[in-house]
Amino acid sequence: MKFTKITTSLVLASCIFTSSVIANSDIPANITTPDVVKTQAVGDLHFKDGYPSDETMSKVQRYMYIQRAVNVFTDGIQISSMQAIQVGLESIGATSNKVIPISESFLDSKSLWLTGNTSTPYALFSVDVKNGPIVMDLKTPVLGFIDDAFFQYVGDIGVGNPEDAGKGAKYIVVHDSYKGEIPEGHIVLTTPTYKHWVAFRYADTKQIKQFKETFKMYRLGEGASKVKYMDISGVKMNTVHANNEDFYHELNEMIQYEPVTSGDPHYRGLLAKIGIEKGKPFNPKGEQLEALKEAAGIANVHARNEAFRPSNKDSYFYGDKRNWFLPFGSTMSYQFIKDGALYLDDRTAFHYVATGITPLMTAKFDGKGSSYLMTTTDDKGEALDGNEVYTVTLPPNPPMKRFWSFMAYDNQSRSILATEQRSGGFDSQGELVTNEDGSVTVTFSSTKPQGKSNWVQTLPNKGFFLLYRMYSPTQEWHDRKYMIGDLIKQ
Structure with missing residues (x-):
């Protein structure tokens, strides 16, 4: 994408009238555009009777691209964050549906997790329903939840789910396009995306032992297969999203994987305006890349401002x-x-x-x-x-x-x-x-x-x-x- 001047030619036909041409003086001033619009953001913008000059159009196109890229960043941090978690887990061999990482000796600073803590042990794993529903057979009390690829809440698992309440239950995670039969006796968690992140919190290490001895996870119809466990205490890994232009590539990876029906249409429209569309390559270069770098810089500062110094004063407890x-x-x-x-x-x-x-x-x-x-x-x-x-x-x-x-x-x-x-x-x-x-x-x-x-x-x-x-x-x-x-x- 280039933000170059647009060469246009406007041919005006000459017409001769026997009566004089009189301008419409009844047009309200507030619906018109002056010949020069002065802005702090992009400088002076020039028009000829409301028609933008080539330079003006180029300036505003670039400005709007950056503005939309900023919004893509600030409104999509949760998606890029989920992608970073998926990549981080895969980097240590914790593949979806098969391996469950557990911080058996608690987390520490070697693993980069956004505000992780060392007070309680966790199981943090991925579930992918692209190839069919996934069953989780839980027999021990955990405090858990499952979020989708866009970090939207799907459901609570364990103590927080009223159908389970810590007694244990069979859960089935089902994509909303699934048309097959669902077995009775399962708590159904319906989702609009393929990838998910599941977090279980345990009260103590004794619960971990019981969990590992009894928990089962498998694709529906394949029967209970052996789940592998991985102790991630002291393991070096990164699950934190990028804060520069790489952020947009993380987003693109998730958009390419997930169905086009998932996510908010307005947000997908913003993505499309900066070149991220499912089924299409995203390889920004030149002016587009420079604009994304600028947008990421602005958006990251805004995110830090709001995270560290909230502008909403009602946030203060x-x-x-x-x-x-x-x-x-x-x-x-x-x-x-x-x-x-x-x-x-x-x-x-x-x-x-x-x-x-x-x-x-x-x-x-x-x-x-x-x-x-x-x-x-x-x-x-x-x-x-x-x-x-x-x-x-x-x-x-x-x-x-x-x-x-x-x-x-x-x-x-x-x-x-x-x-x-x-x-x-x-x-x-x-x-x-x-x-x-x-x-x-x-x-x-x-x-x-x-x-x-x-x-x-x-x-x-x-x-x-x-x-x-x-x-x-x-x-x-x-x-x-x-x-x-x-x-x-x-």
């Missing part, structure tokens, strides 16, 4: 009293919808730092599920810096039935901060040092404080941000009556 905010934004919706409106910036921000979509992540259950807060600054609003020492204090008696956790993440990769402290964080399941009043103070610094302390290691010359997780929070937390402190620089 305690209002203007604290700097902790909700990664989901103000909607508290797994679909990012509020009052009939899709909050695009909230969706962009979430997918830039996180993975996994399920209603359970935003539901306000008393004593069930989990809740998440994020901060990128100290109490003065300054960005967190690994050269500094910070403390945060939690009031006594946190309203929860399980435990709380702090995790530190690298600003660049949005993955676990790569320190000598393998856990990357600190939680209340460990040896907790309490203050006299029952409160807990946690220190964040590159070197360990003297004496006993609750410590999270940071890195010199490295920016970081934090996630605070509450596992099984009670109603007092949801009512925001329990207020954790901001980080204070020492």
Whole structure:
């Protein structure tokens, strides 16, 4: 694609009338276009009685291409992120439907996962229904979900599914084009895409052993085949999407694989305008490539702005009293919808730092599920810096039935901060040092404080941000009556 001047010729026929030609003076000024339109974005645009000059058309074409490419990036982070997860799993041999990676000794910084954590073990695997429905026979309690290729929620698996509720059940994942029979006694998960990502969270390592002994996964009609398991603790891999022009190639890979019926038609229209269409090659060069580089740069900055400094002030959990905010934004919706409106910036921000979509992540259950807060600054609003020492204090008696956790993440990769402290964080399941009043103070610094302390290691010359997780929070937390402190620089 070239944004070159368009050569046109306009032949005007001369007509002679016996009566004089009178211009229509009744046209409202606000429906006309002046001869010169001045803009900050592309400079002056020139017209001749409303007809754009070649230079004007070329300028605006390039501008609109970049604008649409920016929207493709910000509105498609979740798709590129899903593609990066699929590629990352395949890079270590974790093929769809056959291999289930499990963080048996928890995740660590060697694996790049958007805001992964080291407090609970996970199974993170791919399911592909392109060649037919996939059956999952689950006999142990897990907290799980399945998301489609566009990171849309498909269904909950295990404890969060009311038909299972932790008792175990047979699930069948079926593409919506499937016309065959579905066996009775299965929980049906219907999906518009082929590829999927499944995440299971276990309460402890004992559950992992039981899971591996009893879980079955197979294509419908082929019978239960042996599933292979892979311990990914300490395994080097990358599941994070690109932030430069490579982002568009990741998107294209997913679009080429998935059926044309999947996804939002409006978004597919944006993709088509920048050259990404199913069944067609995508190989941007020259001016098109330069425009994509510029668009990716702008879009990445916007995503970082919204993820690290939300423009939606309603995202802040305690209002203007604290700097902790909700990664989901103000909607508290797994679909990012509020009052009939899709909050695009909230969706962009979430997918830039996180993975996994399920209603359970935003539901306000008393004593069930989990809740998440994020901060990128100290109490003065300054960005967190690994050269500094910070403390945060939690009031006594946190309203929860399980435990709380702090995790530190690298600003660049949005993955676990790569320190000598393998856990990357600190939680209340460990040896907790309490203050006299029952409160807990946690220190964040590159070197360990003297004496006993609750410590999270940071890195010199490295920016970081934090996630605070509450596992099984009670109603007092949801009512925001329990207020954790901001980080204070020492």
